[in-house]
Amino acid sequence: MNAATGRADMRTGWSPYAFVAPFVLVFLVFTAYPTLQSIALSVQQTYGPQASRYVGLQNFVGLAHDPLFWKALTNTAVFAAGSIFIQLPCSLGLALLLNKPQVRGRAFFRLVFFSPSLVGMIFVAVIFSLIFEKRTGLLNVLLHRAFGFDPEFPWLEDYVMPALIIAALWMYVGFNMVYFLAALQNVSPDLVDASRVDGAGVWHRFRHVTIPAIRPVGTFIVLLSLVGSFQLFELPYLLLGEGGGPNNRGLTLVMYLYQTGFETGDLGYASAIGWVIAMLLGAAAIMQRAVARGGER
């Protein structure tokens, strides 16, 4: 090995580390350190860095007795259920429909259904606040004129979670449809034809041919929806205001974390909420993996 080759090897040896170094640095400073710091904060009560007191597990005990936390958790779970059991079936249905070669203008409809996800969240919130308004809102006005529906129907008072699920459905159904459309390309046409020849009906072909083929993508979308639902913040915050709407009916876990940490300045309690969210998501991911593996077997 001559000297020039040795220098080149050294450069080659160091260069991967040089390339990953910026990421590692940013990760350590902005992810690893705050994560560790949040563990320390979760056992303190703070008012900024100058005023903090060690309180042990008092923050977690407080959460267990905090009705607002339980309300936020329930709301988040309801929204997650709405995402998984309403939004995803709708996305799959649209994908199946728009995957049929005999549907004319498929590309146009795919664009139409996907386009709401291109709209900024702030505009979605403004649009739906106008739609759900009492008396003057589009939905109530139309329903009142068509069916004599109560013009004061309180969407954003008594039916906050359904209103949020509807708004999210409009926004994300097309987005998830694109994933399912991609997954449907994995369905072997030969297998479909063979099952048809064997006498399988529409349902059996869907159940035994389509579902197994799209299962990996479906599992991924369910996980993505679950994580997204547990991170729900912008839509209720913009649509209902900081408080999460009347009686906190739209308060989500992340909104509660934000309120506690950044509006009342109790970073310790907010860290405890953050860790509870992380544990819940971890548990949900493990369960979901287990269910998916069971299905594969």
Add this chain to the structure above:
Amino acid sequence: MRDARGVNRPEAHSDRMGISAGVWVILGLALVSSGWILAHPRGAPSGMQLWTYARTHTLNYAPIVADWNRRQADPDRRIELSLIGPGPLRHRLMSGFMSRTPTADLIEIERSMAGEFFAGPVEAVGFLDLTDRIRAAGIDEAINAPSFSPWTSRGRIFGLPHDVHPVLLGYRADIVEDAGIDVSRIETWADFARVLGPLIRDLDGDGRPDRYLLNYWYTNKDTTEVLLLQAGGGYFDEAGHVIVDSPVNARVLATLVTWVCGPGRIALDAPEFTASGNQLRLQGNVVCSLMPDWLCGVWRNDLPGLAGKIKIMPLPAWEPGGRRVSVWGGTMLGIARDSPHIETAWEFAQELYLSADMAESLYRTAGIVSPVRRLWSLPCYDEPQPYFCRQAPGRTYLAHAPYVPRRTSSPFNEMAKEHLQEALIELRGYALDHGVNTEAELLPEAQRLLARAAQNVRRTVARNVFHREDQP
């Protein structure tokens, strides 16, 4: 070296160096931009900074700030006025105070933000304790006493009050007088419902009433608080004890539920600052509104269609001889504890807030009456205004200013307000589910719900170690 198609190509120079040309370009750009930033440091702003969150305040302060700056030879005494939205202002202040990084020298905050800044130990509050300065200058005597209460925490005053914000009742004089109703017959809320009751109408013939007497809704925490305070209720007493479950609160909640549902309904939801609410006001779907002084300015600007149709009267009392005024909102001017210009900031704060010019300009543009009692004799307050059917609203508000209820600055106010509102919402649900329509029938359930709310508030308060430590 072969490319993907297996064709030989000469080895690129950058490959021989171990790093591609793109990396060198990125590295070069990074070095040049970093060098440029280092060579052009942004100097610290000279003079003092004044942050406010309200556009009307900025417009009114600008001439006074310009006049002050003209008179200052020392650039360090000059003031730069900045308008920052309430949300960003709150977050910048909170992070600045907590991390001891620079904020402004003078800062205006709104009442709903105040509690957050008083949540920690009293020595960690980011605003300068002005108590001794206020007393030494006699300002505590000069300003309407209730105006200090939202800015006082654990006996210390952290800001100069900007306003009084009395709440009276604004009513559609055209509708009321066309119906031949004499509002002087109204003394209590019960009179209000009885005397104005005939004005509740189905305007579009669909069989449902469209016009109601009062712009109030059970989901609006602010207006609920206005009515609670008027009745003598609230969340904490002056010693800081939780009074969420007081009998007054229970009675008010029971009455409010009868206002929003059942056969005795008198209220409509026409939220302020919204297009839909303004449309309902213009169409005459709502006859009366809870009207703080600042709302007079807002309506004059946003609802010119109501000019000559609105009059102001005292609020109906909760019982004969009771309080005819309440309070809604408020602003203070504080000095950052870490400001390097504390003395100059204090000098300017007094000039700004005690100025007759500013008081007059604020009244003329925003309808806000001054908390400085010696300025209550300003002639502008007696001028009749065409918008208010030639009434002089300033004088009416000032007549009630000394009687506005006192409020606390507890950091737990907003949380207690939330729990109380939950109780109200659940009480309405109870009324609808059980077909209960009278105050007397609702009272036991109101007491039960408020007891639960008070327990939740007490639990949260008890969790705060800083306040436990500050208790005598």
